[in-house]
Amino acid sequence: MSSTPIVQSFIAGQWIGQNAHQTLNSAINGDAVFSTHSEAIDFSSSLDYAKTIGHKSLLALDFQQRATVLRNLGKYLMEHKESLYQISAHTGATRNDSWIDIEGGIATLFAYSSMGRNELPSGNTLHEGDPVQLGKVGQFFGSHILVPKQGAAVHINAFNFPIWGMLEKFAPNFLAGVPAIVKPASQTSYLTEACVKLMHQSNLLPLGSIQLIIGSTGDLLDRLDSQDIVTFTGSADTARMLKSNANILNHSIPFNAEADSLNCAILAPDVTPEDAEFELFVKEVAREMTVKAGQKCTAIRRILVPEHLIEPVSGALTQRLGKTTLGDPTIEGVRMGALASIDQQRDVQEKLEMLMSSSDVLLGRGAECKPFGEGTEKGAFFEPTLLLNTSPDAEGGAHDIEPFGPVSTLMPYRDVDHACTLAARGKGSLVTTLTTKDPAIAGVVAPKLAVWHGRVHILDERSSKESTGHGSPLPMLKHGGPGRAGGGEELGGIRAVKHYMQRASVQGSPTMLMAVTGQYVRGADKIEKPLHPFRYHFDELEIGQTLLTHRRTVTEADIVNFGCLSGDHFYMHFDEQAACDSMFEKRIAHGYFVLSAAAGLFVDPGVGPVLANYGLDTLRFVNPVGIGDTIQARITCKTKIDQGKVNNKGDAIGVVSWDVEVVNQNGELVASYDILTLVQKSQKP
Incomplete structure (x- = not known):
């Protein structure tokens, strides 16, 4: 039996390692502090576990729920960080060095939790970009979606940051819904193991979210397929050797390298x-x-x-x-x-x-x-x-x-x-x-x-x-570089999450695209209901639920009153001669008056589940509105994002994005934008 603790692997939900193999020494005084284990790892069962149990349990949650797990995991690790500092001392690191590794790694979990909650939808399909009209009559569109890969993320990490190096990769792959198999460098693997044991003990992670390899990767790379992805941090020479693996080349397995550089x-x-x-x-x-x-x-x-x-x-x-x-x-x-x-x-x-x-x-x-x-x-x-x-x-x-x-x-x-x-x-x-x-x-x-x-x-x-x-x-900015630096990218905000997802273009009618993306597409079938959409709670609203408002004719008094109220006396609104000489050939209403007038058309004034409007996205003033023009608005439920939040009164709320179209008497679009609202749920949390 070894007199030093044995660093164990965590494979297919089990801790493996009872017999000592390689002695790991303290960088400070050379004393033996840990040993790796000698037991062989069954990489076939490891991959099978990741692709069945891990994949299923991760996708039982959506982006928003996994983002919440990352936040809670970060809190748990912060509560137990001192145990990691004690072990980190064996690596030769000062307290400040360890802070970068330990708390810097944990901070990455918090950062990706925040980015996920703010930027990703409810569900496991990510719609990328706006739909593009491909046909003349508006019934054939195309767009892009990203879906989680069905394989495993294999992370081969360097010795210098045994915790940060793992967590900065794990956070985006977990958020994407892909299980991880982590292989740290042996000489500091005891610190990675200590962190993974805390993650396991937290009981926060779905089964199969993470596995840990201590020692060699054996034939793991030879068993991967095109749904897997490999990330590597270390020397440029090792990166080239691993990337040239025949199986990786033959199956076009994504390989992201971040190498030491000059x-x-x-x-x-x-x-x-x-x-x-x-x-x-x-x-x-x-x-x-x-x-x-x-x-x-x-x-x-x-x-x-x-x-x-x-x-x-x-x-x-x-x-x-x-x-x-x-x-x-x-x-x-x-x-x-x-x-x-x-x-x-x-x-x-x-x-x-x-x-x-x-x-x-x-x-x-x-x-x-x-x-x-x-x-x-x-x-x-x-x-x-x-x-x-x-x-x-x-x-x-x-x-x-x-x-x-x-x-x-x-x-x-x-x-x-x-x-x-x-x-x-x-x-x-x-x-x-x-x-x-x-x-x-x-x-x-x-x-x-x-x-x-x-x-x-x-x-x-x-x-x-x-x-x-x-x-x-930093989590928000790209980490990686060309040439000797490996040619790969890590971090960079939600870009890193997309590395673990498959991008596909989708074509079809607006209604079909709406069904696929979970986002209303103009031209899709709309849902008309007897009550105003603002009378429905978050969980009662349906994507595509809509309201076409009554009409309003814009008068000169409207323009004058809005200019006096806002202080905006731009010549296009008040100087008849200059306006007639302009590209519009007439006086026009303020764009923000059109915005305000549209709100007056579609807002339901009574107390209801819509609690607050906290912003506009994609605002465009498409055509001018002149004196005597008549405007009408349509508001449609575009997306629903359940962030699992409650307000200061303890009410459960979600975020609803509304598509707003404002048209004139000729049916021409004059303004287009999205409104974001906080909407109360029908049940208490």
Whole structure:
């Protein structure tokens, strides 16, 4: 029996692992802290469980309900986060490093919960874009829908973020309704396991939502089919090897790679040592070299600086980095911990020696450092190391070699075009930072950088007060990059959810499209009922339920009174001669008067289940309304979204979107928009 706890796999609803296999050591002092298990995993049963039990239980919920589960799961993990911090210390991470991994990962759950509740419908079919009329008489339309894939999302993650790396992928695939099979890197898999055990213990997740592989993926990739999807985070070499799997190629299995890359930071030539931006640049570079001991796929590996500022920047950087306290993170005052393992330390040292053939060492002793703390001489520590390459146009060096640790290379450039050329020498990166005071420089340089970088972070004194920094991917923005960075995309808001869904075009009559999308399409069959639609509760309303209002003729008094009330005396409404000379050839009513008059036509004034109007979408004023024109409105229930919310009085409510068409006496559309309302349900929650 092993004297260390065995890290278990969670396969087909069962925890597997009683016998020890590989010893996992503390990055701080080398002590054995965990062991992987030796039991083989039946990947056939794992996939079958995901595609039957997992798929069925996930789709028993809809987008809105799964978004609520993510929120509740985030709350549960926050309540138990300290247990994760304790285990995270073995990875060599400081409290701040662990905060990025643990609470940053949990924050992604909250972010996707919020985006799902605000942007996704009730149901499991996502309608994308507006229907397009394909026929002349309005009875043949086309549109796009997205539906959850029927396979599994296989996530192969890196060692540096054992929790965030899992949750930032899990949140969108769960929201999409696709089960996940997670494979963390072995050396820090114990922290991923601890998080998955909490997720399982929460009893919040539907059966089969997540499985965990400890150790090798075996023949898993060979068993996948076209309904599955693989995501990978790690080295570019491993990404290429996995992506070239014959089964993945033969079945066109989507493979999303996010690879380590040679990210850079550029100090623009307008910045001087006296500027606040100079200090911000130095601080940002130093932070990215030391946070997580430089073990971040987004870390700054190349520092591009104007030739005349090499000495001031190198001096400021060596001074700041020289103050970094390296050692056991549990010791007060230690600001940088260890690399994840001795193997990682050895790899970084080898890459550093390769770089030293083209660069000079300005600061750092690499693995020959002396960290604080008992037993740390057996740990995987590596001192922040700053290099200088005075021949940045030469082949190789820091443009090709990446030590995945606290090592960065300073390079001089001649002008901004040269800087952009050097940045592109990384052959594709996740992120670059441009530090400048000048919007004109940002306007020219950022688009050039965007060709080769997945994210462009522009840093100046104003943004610095709120900036999350160079190395922080955000759930709302795309994470990924071209070329060496893998060519994939993660996060990016609801875009990430769509990665796990199949897009299809749908053609048919408006009525058929309405049935498929769950959204009213103009021209579809309408539902006429005796009562005003505003008299029906949320659960009583039907998509397509409609009201055609009485008519109203617009008078000059209407225009004058609205202008006096609103203060809008634009010439098109009041200057007869100028209006006659315009494209409309007459005075016209205010667009917002037409909007207000339409509301007067369709609003039911009595107390009822419609509680509030909280916005308009897609508003367009299509044709002018002149004095003497007669308008009429049609309001139709377009979509219903049940977010599971209650108001401050405890009433259960849902969101209803109403399609509004306003026409004139000739039947011509004059205004078109959607109204969003909160509507009470008939039953208490």
